[in-house]
Amino acid sequence: MTTASRVLVLNSGSSSVKYQLLDMADSARLAAGLVERIGEETSRLVHEPLTGPGAGGGKRERLGAIADHAAALRVVAAELAADGLGLDSPELAAVGHRVVHGGTRFTQPTVIDDEVLAEIRSLIPLAPLHNPANVTGIEVARSLRADLPQVAVFDTAFHSTMPEHVARYAIDAATAEKYAIRRYGFHGTSHAYVSRATAALLGRPVEDVNVIVLHLGNGASASAVRGGVCVETSMGLTPLEGLVMGTRSGDLDPAVVFHLARVGGFSVDEIDSLLNKKSGLLGLCGDNDMREVLRRAGEGDESARLAFAAYVHRLKKYIGAYSAVLGRVDAVTFTAGVGENAHQVREAAVDGLAELGLALDPEANAVRSSQPRLVSPDYARVAVAVVPTDEELEIATQAYALVTR
Numbered sequence: 001m002t003t004a005s006r007v008l009v010l011n012s013g014s015s016s017v018k019y020q021l022l023d024m025a026d027s028a029r030l031a032a033g034l035v036e037r038i039g040e041e042t043s044r045l046v047h048e049p050l051t052g053p054g055a056g057g058g059k060r061e062r063l064g065a066i067a068d069h070a071a072a073l074r075v076v077a078a079e080l081a082a083d084g085l086g087l088d089s090p091e092l093a094a095v096g097h098r099v100v101h102g103g104t105r106f107t108q109p110t111v112i113d114d115e116v117l118a119e120i121r122s123l124i125p126l127a128p129l130h131n132p133a134n135v136t137g138i139e140v141a142r143s144l145r146a147d148l149p150q151v152a153v154f155d156t157a158f159h160s161t162m163p164e165h166v167a168r169y170a171i172d173a174a175t176a177e178k179y180a181i182r183r184y185g186f187h188g189t190s191h192a193y194v195s196r197a198t199a200a201l202l203g204r205p206v207e208d209v210n211v212i213v214l215h216l217g218n219g220a221s222a223s224a225v226r227g228g229v230c231v232e233t234s235m236g237l238t239p240l241e242g243l244v245m246g247t248r249s250g251d252l253d254p255a256v257v258f259h260l261a262r263v264g265g266f267s268v269d270e271i272d273s274l275l276n277k278k279s280g281l282l283g284l285c286g287d288n289d290m291r292e293v294l295r296r297a298g299e300g301d302e303s304a305r306l307a308f309a310a311y312v313h314r315l316k317k318y319i320g321a322y323s324a325v326l327g328r329v330d331a332v333t334f335t336a337g338v339g340e341n342a343h344q345v346r347e348a349a350v351d352g353l354a355e356l357g358l359a360l361d362p363e364a365n366a367v368r369s370s371q372p373r374l375v376s377p378d379y380a381r382v383a384v385a386v387v388p389t390d391e392e393l394e395i396a397t398q399a400y401a402l403v404t405r
């Protein structure tokens, strides 16, 4: 039995790496940071040691080009080492990796060996913005510390409980089977963590609570969770389906793709890039950051107002749809960058849904806080909650449970 109780979590996104070092003996955060704008001239690292000699000194920032994820991870390792928290530490029990796509095979946290890594690599076509960065994270961590267990925690895992008739697309069954075409769902560690935290906030057992979770970050997804079990989610084969996102379209008529190809002469790659990188809020108004959209909309900018209205309309549709899926809803919970911070989005999404039992307390909704909280009045049949997500803590918890089992 090992006494090592620390877990380093790497959450690699398409152009960023978020990381945390946690001590699972008491769930304490020992260091945290972020590298963003990887691949650009203006890359930025923010590192905060929360223990050891560097603690108390606040955040350290480094600016300057970081070419790719491998370079970013080396910089992260060096920052941690500078505080005596490097990968060579004997107190490390594991590295936990967020892996976005786990396909049909990975529905549980998994210790990574060569074969598992090859399988994660083979899923790159289903998550081209995410899985390559996840693979790089695993390779770099292994190269720095070969003896340490590396654990993959999959975004798709929490959604693997969706019933077959929810997960299947209504297309030819043999074709779907041959190409593994079905709805997988993403942001699962966040939906799992936030749905549990919502039950705790309501003071009720998870088994008794039905929650609609709205994870609104750069990528955005909704899920319907019945008694702690996911029964429906808005993302599908890839993280493109569903809500309007920062740069992704979410739902559209698939014939848009044929039309662009036949009439517009677009290649498949060009359409992929259009829908994943140049759509959503960015496509509608030229800005993908909700802060900027809100600022411009507040100044009367028409395209920003349109983008906001389209974003909120899609949210409302999913709240309505998932109310029908669940039958009884106890809470609607907002999380991630937009959900936790943009009170205007929460207000507009819930507006007009009194018949579904939803109402907001405007004063509570306007309060800025990093704590889980209710923003609905006591009389509301359905609670509206804001719960900060913590994918890193959830990944560390799952990874640590696996390696100490």
Ligand SMILES: Nc1ncnc2c1ncn2[C@@H]1O[C@H](COP(=O)(O)OP(=O)(O)O)[C@@H](O)[C@H]1O
Residues within 6 Å of the ligand: 013, 216, 217, 218, 219, 246, 288, 289, 290, 291, 336, 337, 338, 341, 342
């Ligand atoms: N104060 C704020 N008001 C509105 N939106 C915000 C605020 N802070 C962050 N955001 C939004 O949150 C998004 C990032 O969310 P986050 O959950 O960190 O995303 P990801 O993990 O996908 O990178 C930003 O693009 C921005 O639009």
Ligand SMILES: CC(=O)OP(=O)(O)O
Residues within 6 Å of the ligand: 013, 014, 100, 130, 155, 186, 187, 217, 218, 219, 220, 239
């Ligand atoms: C799966 C997904 O969309 O992740 P992110 O929001 O980090 O881009």
Ligand SMILES: [Mg+2]
Residues within 6 Å of the ligand: 217, 218, 336
């Ligand atoms: Mg995220």
